Amino acid sequence: MPHRNKRLFFALRPDPQVRGQLVQLQRDYNQPGANVHRAENLHMTLAFLGMVDQRRYETICHMASRLKESGFRLRLDHTGYWRRPKILWCAPSHTPQPLASLVTHLWDGLESCGFEPEQRAYKPHVTLMRKAATVRQQQLKSEIIWPVSHFELMWSHNKDGALHYESLNRWPLVGSK
Numbered sequence: 700m701p702h703r704n705k706r707l708f709f710a711l712r713p714d715p716q717v718r719g720q721l722v723q724l725q726r727d728y729n730q731p732g733a734n735v736h737r738a739e740n741l742h743m744t745l746a747f748l749g750m751v752d753q754r755r756y757e758t759i760c761h762m763a764s765r766l767k768e769s770g771f772r773l774r775l776d777h778t779g780y781w782r783r784p785k786i787l788w789c790a791p792s793h794t795p796q797p798l799a800s801l802v803t804h805l806w807d808g809l810e811s812c813g814f815e816p817e818q819r820a821y822k823p824h825v826t827l828m829r830k831a832a833t834v835r836q837q838q839l840k841s842e843i844i845w846p847v848s849h850f851e852l853m854w855s856h857n858k859d860g861a862l863h864y865e866s867l868n869r870w871p872l873v874g875s876k
Contacts, residue, residue, distance in 0.1 A: 704750045704751060704752050705750070705751055705756070705854045705856070705867075706748075706749060706750055706751075706854065706855045706856065707748045707749070707750075707751045707756070707759075707852060707853065707854055707855070707867070708744050708745075708746060708747040708748055708852075708853050708855065709744070709745040709746045709748070709763070709805055709850055709851070709852055709853070710742040710743060710744050710745055710850065710851055710853050710864075711742060711743040711745065711773075711845075711847055711850055711851070712741070712742045712851055712853075712866070713741055713742070713825075713845055714845075714846070717843060717844075717845045718738050718739075718741055719738075720843045721738075721741050721775075721789065721825060721827065721843065722738050722741075724778070724789060724827060724839070724843075725827050725828060728778075728787060728827070728828070728831075728834065730787070730828060730831050730832055732830065732832070733787070733828040733829065733830050733831040733832070734828055734829040734830045735827070735828045736826055736827060736828060736829075737861075739864070740862065740863070740864045741825055741826075741827075742825065742853065742864060743773075743823055743824065743825050745801060745802050745805055745850060746802065746805045746806055746809060746817070747817070748809070748814060755812065755813070756867075758812045759808075759809065759812050759852070760852065760868055762808040762809070762811070762812055763805070763808070763850075763852065763868070763870050764870060765808075766801070766804055766805070766808065766870065767873050768797060768800060768801045768804060768850075768872050768873060769797045769800075769872055769873050769874055770797070770846070770847055770848045770849075770871075770872035770873065770874050771795050771796075771797035771798060771847050771872070772795070772844055772845065772846055772847070773791055773795060773798065773823075773844075773845040773846075773847055774791050774792075774793070774795075774842050774843070774844060774845075775789050775790060775791055775825065775839070775842060775843040775844075775845060776791060776792050776838060776839050776842040776843075777789070777790060777792055777836060777837060777838050777839060778790075778827070778834065778836065778837055778839065779824075779834075779836040780831065780833055780834045780835070780836065782833065784829070785829060785830050785831050785832075786826055786828070786829055786831065787826075787827045787828045787831040787834055788824040788825060788826050788827060789824065789825045789827055789839075789843070790822070790823055790824040790825070791823060794821070794823055797847075797872075798823060798847070799821070801850065801872075802821050805850075847872065848871060848872055849869050849870060849871045849872055850869065850870055850872065851866045851867075851868065851869040851870075852866070852867045852868045852869070853865065853866055853867065854866075854867050
């Protein structure tokens with residue numbers, strides 16, 4: 700990581716098959732005026748860190764490398780809408796224990812690195828589009844099974860007028876294939 704501050708977050712990123720299913724779901728909603736997340740930007744945030752300098756970057760990478768969390772399968776089975784930010788999302792109706800454990804242990808480690816934990820309860824989701832028209836929550840006709848084998852530290856930045864999420868580092872989850 701270069702020596703300037705960067706806007707960082709920990710996330711899960713889907714493999715190409717899951718990404719393709721999420722892109723198809725975006726197409727199914729067909730909202731021309733909405734800001735559709737580009738395929739390469741689709742992710743599930745685990746912990747948002749904000750602006751991070753080089754020293755803290757090295758500290759959090761060291762902390763993340765010591766986590767020994769289990770891999771798991773995530774079942775994305777419904778979509779929903781948050782009215783205030785106008786976000787259409789896809790999520791699991793049940794948070795699997797390994798995901799809850801990963802988020803808890805990440806925040807435990809981040810607190811020891813001087814970060815303030817999120818006060819709101821963790822709600823796993825993948826943002827499909829922003830500035831979306833109102834959509835009622837609904838079950839997917841066929842759920843998306845996402846095999847989660849690693850987590851990543853991502854950099855959020857603008858490039859050529861578009862939002863980009865770039866992976867800076869990744870760590871495997873135990874027992875993942």
